[in-house]
Amino acid sequence: MLRDTIKAEQILAMKAGDKPRVAALRLILAKIKDRDIELRTATPGGDDNAMVIETLQKMGKQRRESITMYEDGGRTELADQEKLELAVIEEFLPKQLGEDETRAAIEAIKAELGATSVKDMGKVMSELKARHGAELDMSRASALVKESLA
Incomplete structure (x- = not known):
């Protein structure tokens, strides 16, 4: 542990x-x-x-x-x-995902959820946190999700 x-x-x-x-x-x-x-x-x-x-x-x-x-x-x-x-x-923190890896994860989740607008940001963020929460700085990821959905 x-x-x-x-x-x-x-x-x-x-x-x-x-x-x-x-x-x-x-x-x-x-x-x-x-x-x-x-x-x-x-x-x-x-x-x-x-x-x-x-x-x-x-x-x-x-x-x-x-x-x-x-x-x-x-x-x-x-x-x-x-x-x-x-x-x-x-x-002691797990290796953080790079920007390219983070963008790829966001795009995969967007495709799965069918997210197309900023209204879907909450769904995308919660799924991103569930899958990659330990490997991401969620504040940086939030900015990338917003940019991707805009």
Whole structure:
């Protein structure tokens, strides 16, 4: 499981004395634990790896937004810290589809669903997320779907 891999990497980083990496891995594990607590009240079940990947994707998105804000504000030291954390987070995410692959997936789903206009965007997005959610940045995919349906 992905959770176990992250824990093992944390132990290796601690043994190697890599403090920035240990800190980033601790952030990841803390966020996963928060998500576990959050999901206790929800219906039990579900795929643990899917939950961990979803959590990592959210953390990555937050880091990218923070990097942009810090760089715009001239806070390069904070942006560098966020970049380091983002690099560690991205190590555990599945390989992301490239733009061409994403466009091909969108076109296949459009053909299957018979989607022709922007009104069908919700159907296309939900099917895209169901099939490729772990491999896509959904905000970028959304822009591509909108462009394809326009």
